[in-house]
Structures are given as C-alpha cells and as structure tokens.
Amino acid sequence: MSFRVRAITLDLDDTLWPFAPIGARVERTLDDWLRRHCPRTADRFPIPAMRALREQVFAEHPDLAHDFSQLRRLSLVRAMQASGDDIAHADAAFEVFHAERNRVEFYPDTEAALVRLAARRPLAALSNGNADLATIGIDRLFAFQLGAREHGAAKPHPGIFHAACERLGCAPGDVLHVGDHPEMDVAGAHRAGMRSAWLNRTDAAWDRTDLRPDLEFSSLAALADWLDAHSATETEAA
Template sequence: MRFPVRAITLDLDDTLWPFAPIGARVERVLHEWLLRHCPNTARCFPVEAMRELRQRLHLERPDLAHDLSELRRLTLVRAMELAGDDPALADVAFEAFHVERNRVEFYPDALPALQRLAARVPLAAVSNGNADLARIGIDRHFAFQLGAREHGAAKPAASIFHAACAQLALAPHEVLHVGDHVEMDVLGAHRAGLRCCWLNRDGQAWPHAQPRPDLEFTTLAELADWLDAAHTTPDTVAA
C-alpha cells in the first residue's frame, strides 16, 4: 500500500529500543543509590516493595496517570517519609533514576533507519514514557518531542495525536504514526485519524479483525525501505 506521508510521529520505548532491560536496570540502580544515601528507605523498600508502593500510588492518583515521572518522584517521597529519611532527597534520587533511564541500547536497525526516515520527512516523538531525546543524543533527528506529561494526556487519547499534528501544521491523515503497541499506538492513532504503522518486532498475529494497521513491519528498516519506494521526494508520492 502506498499513500501520502508528510510527517511521521514515532513511539520510543519498544520501538527504537527495548524497554524491559531498562526497567530492570533502573530499579536496581535506584535501589543501590538508596542504599548509599537513604539506607532506611532501602531497607524498608527493596525493589519489589518499592514497585508495589508505586503501583498503590498509581491507584491513589489517577490524575497523574499520564505523568510517570511525577509518580516515580512521589513514590520516592512517600517511601522516604515512611522510612524516616529526608524526603527532600527524592529529587536527587529521581535524577539518579532519570540518568539511568536514558541509557538505552537501540535495536540494531533503529539508528540507521531513523536517519533515513528523518532525511525524508519531519519526525516527531510521541510517547507516554519519560525518555529524553536530548540526553539520549538523538534529538537532532526530530522536529520535536511530545510527551504525555507535557501534553496532559497519554496515548491512546486522540488529543495527543492531534496536538502533534497541529505542531507539525498538518492534517491527521497526512501523518503516519509508528509504534509497537496495538492499543496505545495503532488503534489510538487510527481513531485520531492518522495513518498507522504497527512495528511488530516479535511477528505476532494482529489481534483484531478490524481495523487493521495501514502498514505492518518487523523493523524500522523495512519502514524506511517503504518510504524510499513510496516517495521520490518528501512531497512526491509514487502512483
């Protein structure tokens, strides 16, 4: 299938890099930081207990469901208060977490494909997570980054997709959203009126009869190949 694409919005976690190893590592690094600087908190809230506390806070604060950074910080505040450590250290602890959270290992195809895509059309990162493109070192490939925290609502809400399209000065049907998550990325973008590409790295079966993604690839390199074939210039579409 070929159709006009004037810009691409791109998910980050599990699209450009796998998140699972990051999630496991940041919890370990944060716990090690707490052992050094807040030993009472580390003793009262080892990794599993800290995770359970964060989940409880998620339930208590549904108004912050779009703001994973603030939920993480408030979890640290709560843990330090309960353990008798100084909650003022929560900001420093969060910074230690955030540094490690932005140490990513890209999928092998991701960086070369990202460069190819950015040479064709403007790219915008649209993510529910708290990755920082500047810290990671790939912000030069993107026109901008729009996070759920900054927008005030998370994918699959149509508003975050529409906000990205407005910032690109394009209609939704002119924008292709690319991501790994069936609901957050593919169906969310579809309902918002964008074209959608499912990055199905694991080769899973599409779980719904309809709607289906406009495009489906197992790597970003395949998407870059498709874009090269479909466009002779950023504004010219092959018949």
C-alpha cells in the same frame, strides 16, 4: 498500500529501543543509591516492595496517569516518609532514576533507520513515557518531542495525536504514526484519523477484528525501505 505521508510520529519505548532492560537496570541502580544514601528506605522497600509501592501510588493518582515522572517522585517521597529518611533526598534519587532511564540501547536497526527517515520526512516523537531525546542524543533527528506529561493526556487519547499533527502543520490523514502497541499506537492513531504502522518486532499475531494497521513492519529499517520506495513512486508520479 500507497498513501500520502507528509510527516511521521514515532513512539519511543519498545519502538526505538527495548524498555524491559532499562526498567530492570533502573530498579537496581536506584536501589544501590538508596542503600548508600537512604538505607532505611532501601531496607524497608527492596526492589519488589518499591515496585509494589509505585503501583499503589499510580493507582491512587489516576489524575497523574499521564505524568510518570511526577508519579515516580511521589513514590520516592512516600517511601522515604514511611521509612523515616529525609524526603529532601527525593530530588537526588529522581535524578539518578532519570539518568539511568535515559541510558538506552537501541535496536540494531534504529539509528541508521532514523537518519534515513529524517532525510525523507519530518519526524516527531510521541510518547507516554519520560525518555528525553536530548539526553539520549538523537533530538537532532526530530522536529520535536511531545510527551503525555507536557500535553496533559496520554495515548491513546486522540488529543495528543492531534496536537502533534497541528505542530507538524499537517492534516491527521497525512501523518503516519509508528509504534509497537496495538492499542496505544495503532488504535490511538486510527481514532485520531491518522495512518498507522505497527512495528511488530516479535512476530506477534494481530488479534483485533475492529481495525488493522495500515502498515506492518518487523523493523524500523523496513519502514525506511518502504518510505524510500514510496517517495520514489511519488516523484515519478509528479
């Protein structure tokens, strides 16, 4: 399929790196820190109980569904209050979480593919999560990062896609959104009037009948290959 692409927006978790190892490591690291600094909290809320408390806090605050960082802070404060520990520790605990959350292991193709894509088109990160590209060390490859927390609404709401397009100075139909999630990324981009590329690293079957992604790739490198060929075709046509 051929169409104009003036800019690219990219999801982060499970698109540039797998999130599951990060989530598991964050839980262990935070639990270790709590056992040293807030032992009553660690005893009352071991990892499964802390996870359940976090889910409860998330459910109680649908108005903060776009702000994972604030929800995480609230969960820590709630746990410390319930355990009798000083809630002043919550800020330090959150910093431990934040540092570990941003220690990512890229998919093998990610870094080289990002360099290739950034050389062709402006890139913007568009994520519901709380990864920080500057902390991770790849912000130089992106025009900007737009998170659900900063925008005030999460994918798949069309507003966050439109805000990214506006900052890129492009009409939605000229921007390609790339992500792993059929609803948050593909359907969200589709409803916002953008082109979509489904990054299907697990060889999953597309099981929706109401829409399809414009493009599908098994790796970010394959997307970079497509964009190289697409750019060459555009140059020849010009």
